[in-house]
Amino acid sequence: DGAAPPARKPVARLFGAAVRPDQLTDETPLLQAIRGCGLLVPEYHGQWSAVEWRRGDPWYGNYDAICDFAEKHGQQVRGHSLIWEQMTPDWARDEMLHGKDWNTIERHFATLLPRYAGRIREWIVVNEMIDTEHGDHGFRRTSFQRAYGNDYVRRALETARVLDPQAKLMINDYSLLYDNPVDEARRNQMLRLVERIKASGTPLDMVGLQGHLELRKGRISQPKVARFMADLAGMGVEVAITELDVLEDDLNRPVEERDARVAQAAQDLLDVVANQKAVSSVVTWGLSDKQSWLQDRLPVTKAAQACSPIDCGAMNRGLPFDGEMRAKPMHAALQRAV
Numbered sequence: 083d084g085a086a087p088p089a090r091k092p093v094a095r096l097f098g099a100a101v102r103p104d105q106l107t108d109e110t111p112l113l114q115a116i117r118g119c120g121l122l123v124p125e126y127h128g129q130w131s132a133v134e135w136r137r138g139d140p141w142y143g144n145y146d147a148i149c150d151f152a153e154k155h156g157q158q159v160r161g162h163s164l165i166w167e168q169m170t171p172d173w174a175r176d177e178m179l180h181g182k183d184w185n186t187i188e189r190h191f192a193t194l195l196p197r198y199a200g201r202i203r204e205w206i207v208v209n210e211m212i213d214t215e216h217g218d219h220g221f222r223r224t225s226f227q228r229a230y231g232n233d234y235v236r237r238a239l240e241t242a243r244v245l246d247p248q249a250k251l252m253i254n255d256y257s258l259l260y261d262n263p264v265d266e267a268r269r270n271q272m273l274r275l276v277e278r279i280k281a282s283g284t285p286l287d288m289v290g291l292q293g294h295l296e297l298r299k300g301r302i303s304q305p306k307v308a309r310f311m312a313d314l315a316g317m318g319v320e321v322a323i324t325e326l327d328v329l330e331d332d333l334n335r336p337v338e339e340r341d342a343r344v345a346q347a348a349q350d351l352l353d354v355v356a357n358q359k360a361v362s363s364v365v366t367w368g369l370s371d372k373q374s375w376l377q378d379r380l381p382v383t384k385a386a387q388a389c390s391p392i393d394c395g396a397m398n399r400g401l402p403f404d405g406e407m408r409a410k411p412m413h414a415a416l417q418r419a420v
């Protein structure tokens with residue numbers, strides 16, 4: 083009838099970054115950028131081994147510092163994470179594998195969830211549980227999986243819900259975005275897992291896609307990622323891009339070209355995100371290249387050089403700001419997506 087179609091209301095989407103507690107104290111350009119975030123995630127100081135390295139003696143300094151800062155600046159905090167093999171204390175591994183007693187998990191969750199109820203409103207309950215190549219029915223063989231079987235993911239979500247009924251509960255994994263057989267199998271496994279979790283009535287509110295992009299893998303398949311996100315949304319979960327950064331493949335090109343390729347990789351993903359209402363947040367894995375974990379993951383360079391990439395001036399440039407906190411095209415891409 084000639085009426086103009088209603089303008090599409092932009093989706094409220096949170097943008098954020100991984101931070102380290104020691105970055106929150108001194109007035110630096112990095113701190114200004116951190117203040118601009120809507121959502122903060124501890125990069126690795128929030129993991130089990132960083133909280134309770136001695137059994138029964140948890141230290142809350144890191145989460146407290148991040149929560150205090152976030153509250154002062156009107157920001158949200160995401161807990162990262164309750165279960166992750168890589169940062170599980172040795173004592174806990176031993177205890178789980180010997181006792182096979184769920185009480186080990188309950189005690190751990192009880193040290194964090196009730197204490198931060200209302201302050202940390204979403205938790206990654208299980209991080210990195212999928213392995214379609216060497217796993218058991220698609221589940222990574224971890225201490226958790228060995229001690230409690232593949233059902234541990236579901237049980238962990240149930241336990242978390244009881245200890246903080248208001249918190250949004252997430253699972254989070256990597257290698258889910260590219261157009262290759264491994265990522266394809268991993269996407270299918272994630273869909274099967276979410277389907278089973280939902281069918282059993284187990285609480286699950288969000289699925290995190292890490293978003294560690296790698297230029298050597300080519301470009302992501304936008305249609306496949308869009309389909310995947312839509313399938314997840316159809317099962318009633320929010321989707322989050324939880325750890326966006328870009329690993330370069332060729333440091334010998336001119337810097338402008340490198341930055342353009344990095345920004346393009348991010349843009350490819352942000353374009354998909356823009357059309358997916360279910361995607362409620364995008365978090366980059368740090369802000370400045372100088373503090374990026376990717377410096378240790380550079381393909382050949384690191385091994386071939388006697389000094390660290392930062393000292394050699396051959397940094398990976400996969401985050402919004404360079405080592406001197408100058409905004410790069412990736413930053414502009416994120417700004418446009420806000």
Ligand code: XIL
Nearest residue numbers: 125126209210256292325367374375
């Ligand atoms: C990384 C941190 O960035 C590093 O500083 C730390 O040494 C190891 O962990 N997947 C995750 C993140 O879920 O926690 C990891 O972060 C990167 C891979």
